[in-house]
Amino acid sequence: MAVIPVALAGRAYDVVIEEGLMARLSDAAAPYLKGYGTARPVPFVADTNTHRLYAAGVDANLAAQGMTAQWFVVAPGEDAKTWGVLEKLTDWLLALGVTRKDHVFALGGGVVGDLVGFACAITKRGCGFVQLPTTLLAQVDSSVGGKTAINTAAGKNLIGAFHQPSLVLIDPLVLATLPEREMRAGYAEVLKYGLLGDAAFFGWLEANGDKVLAREPGALEHAIATSIAMKAQIVAEDERETEDRRALLNLGHTFGHALEAETGFSDRLLHGEAVALGMVLAARYSARRGEISAADAERAAGAIGASGLPSRLSALGLDCNGAALVDHMRHDKKAEGTTLPFLLLRGLGEACVARDVDLADIAAFLDGELAA
Numbered sequence: 170m171a172v173i174p175v176a177l178a179g180r181a182y183d184v185v186i187e188e189g190l191m192a193r194l195s196d197a198a199a200p201y202l203k204g205y206g207t208a209r210p211v212p213f214v215a216d217t218n219t220h221r222l223y224a225a226g227v228d229a230n231l232a233a234q235g236m237t238a239q240w241f242v243v244a245p246g247e248d249a250k251t252w253g254v255l256e257k258l259t260d261w262l263l264a265l266g267v268t269r270k271d272h273v274f275a276l277g278g279g280v281v282g283d284l285v286g287f288a289c290a291i292t293k294r295g296c297g298f299v300q301l302p303t304t305l306l307a308q309v310d311s312s313v314g315g316k317t318a319i320n321t322a323a324g325k326n327l328i329g330a331f332h333q334p335s336l337v338l339i340d341p342l343v344l345a346t347l348p349e350r351e352m353r354a355g356y357a358e359v360l361k362y363g364l365l366g367d368a369a370f371f372g373w374l375e376a377n378g379d380k381v382l383a384r385e386p387g388a389l390e391h392a393i394a395t396s397i398a399m400k401a402q403i404v405a406e407d408e409r410e411t412e413d414r415r416a417l418l419n420l421g422h423t424f425g426h427a428l429e430a431e432t433g434f435s436d437r438l439l440h441g442e443a444v445a446l447g448m449v450l451a452a453r454y455s456a457r458r459g460e461i462s463a464a465d466a467e468r469a470a471g472a473i474g475a476s477g478l479p480s481r482l483s484a485l486g487l488d489c490n491g492a493a494l495v496d497h498m499r500h501d502k503k504a505e506g507t508t509l510p511f512l513l514l515r516g517l518g519e520a521c522v523a524r525d526v527d528l529a530d531i532a533a534f535l536d537g538e539l540a541a
């Protein structure tokens with residue numbers, strides 16, 4: 170078991186990692202269930218998959234404590250992060266009589282967490298929520314740190330709020346049913362922590378990544394806890410990403426976002442896969458600028474490829490050039506006028522923000538990678 174505090178003044182909360190938490194939810198989340206009972210059901214939001222897998226267990230667990238759950242179930246995938254679903258969800262919360270002191274439970278991956286977090290940020294000007302992340306990606310990244318959002322026609326996550334959860338409960342056992350491809354996509358974010366700020370952890374992942382991906386309990390819990398400890402520290406230092414500290418968590422995301430846009434934000438390239446390839450590109454571009462050696466860039470690419478994640482841009486078979494990918498980057502929400510901060514590597518385990526990157530040079534670099 171690990172308990173990792175997120176030390177935000179006035180809004181501090183814990184991330185608890187322990188096998189079996191889902192089975193003893195009413196105990197683990199007891200302070201956030203106060204005020205609920207049979208006459209006042211606990212609001213739970215899930216997608217059809219997590220509802221099918223866990224609703225019966227949650228219902229039974231709450232019933233043993235004299236409580237019932239009321240479920241709001243969304244379709245799986247990004248389509249749930251829309252104004253339409255947000256409106257239905259907030260109407261549902263208001264109809265349930267949710268107050269600012271209440272907590273809503275988000276049971277699912279990043280989509281459910283982002284949607285519920287944003288709904289709770291704006292319902293009654295802010296009610297509480299508890300994150301119960303069920304994917305590796307949500308466990309090590311999106312459930313912690315308070316970024317909440319929906320998507321609009323203009324892009325992903327452009328409408329949202331910083332709204333911190335009151336508790337994050339991570340049960341590694343729920344990953345047993347996660348498809349291999351999604352497990353690997355989440356693992357990309359684990360590798361990200363090693364690459365951006367912890368060389369020893371990166372080395373540990375090179376040696377033990379196969380155990381993490383095989384969901385061996387000790388290795389998995391260590392990987393999740395180490396990742397969250399770094400994220401918690403960074404979020405505590407720069408909650409709103411104003412000081413180039415939280416921005417480090419975007420390693421691989423600028424290149425990755427362009428690849429997601431080019432592939433239509435579709436199953437052709439999952440977010441974590443795009444981040445993986447984005448980190449390879451960030452490492453190779455860092456080597457091109459002389460920030461790291463070519464050998465280190467290839468070591469980063471090797472760790473990513475060895476875990477079954479995409480590590481060669483040319484292998485994606487994109488029908489575009491570097492300029493088209495750069496064009497997608499110009500619409501990135503991190504864009505600052507005509508420039509864009511890039512997350513580069515100064516070493517394996519040391520990321521930095523570069524604001525002097527010439528987008529024409531990025532396009533030329535990407536042309537080379539597309540042809541390699």
Ligand code: GLY
Nearest residue numbers: 310314316415418
């Ligand atoms: N996923 C990046 C962040 O939470 O800042």
